[in-house]
Amino acid sequence: MKIAKPIAALIESFEKLPGIGPKTAQRLTFYLLHNPQRELDVFAQSLSRVKKDTVLCRICRNISEDDPCPLCSDSGRDAKTVLVVEQPLDILAFEKTGKFQGVYHVLHGSISPLENIGPDEIYIEDLLKRAKRDLKEIIIATNPTMEGEATAMYLNKKLKSVSPKLKVTRLGMGIPTGADLEYADETTLTQAIAGRREI
Secondary structure, eight states, X not given: OOOOHHHHHHHHHHHTSTTOOHHHHHHHHHHHHTSOHXXXXXXXXXXXXXXXXXXXXXXXXXXXXXXXXXXXXXXXXXXXXXXXXXXXXXXXXXXXXXXXXXXXXXXXXXXXXXXXXXXXXXXXXXXXXXXXXXXXXXXXXOOSSHHHHHHHHHHHHHHHHHOTTSEEEEOOTTSOTTOOGGGSOHHHXXXXXXTOEEO
């Protein structure tokens, strides 16, 4: 059976998303087909605006509507303590705990030679510039994976060369090796912050 071109195109678009296989792409497409047009219009508009109406914060590289982002603009936060994460979703996980009152830096990935991602492909240089300022501590909160550990070791070496007196710590391992931070619960993340250690 030949599928109508608009349906086939949408299935193909869904398949490009991470974690979406051909069957799921088909189910999503046919689910949307049964929705009222006005809901589809709102969905399409949200999809269209997700990049147009957001920017990367020039300070922390988080995704926001404003530059600098609300976290960097908040005078109530400890701007001398920076928590380094791999992805913007990791910030949401830490913010849910309500325990961290510093600011963040988003790398947008980790060093992964197998995927040809080196230090220049993620926002390490911006972090090093921040480290040259009057910071008290940088907490490295990369995922406890091989790539996350490699990134943490690289960051530690670079940060110590840029600012030798800067305190550089790593999250305590309440987080199991191989896990992603965005899936960790609030208690685990709170323990991880409390149990951080110097590298």
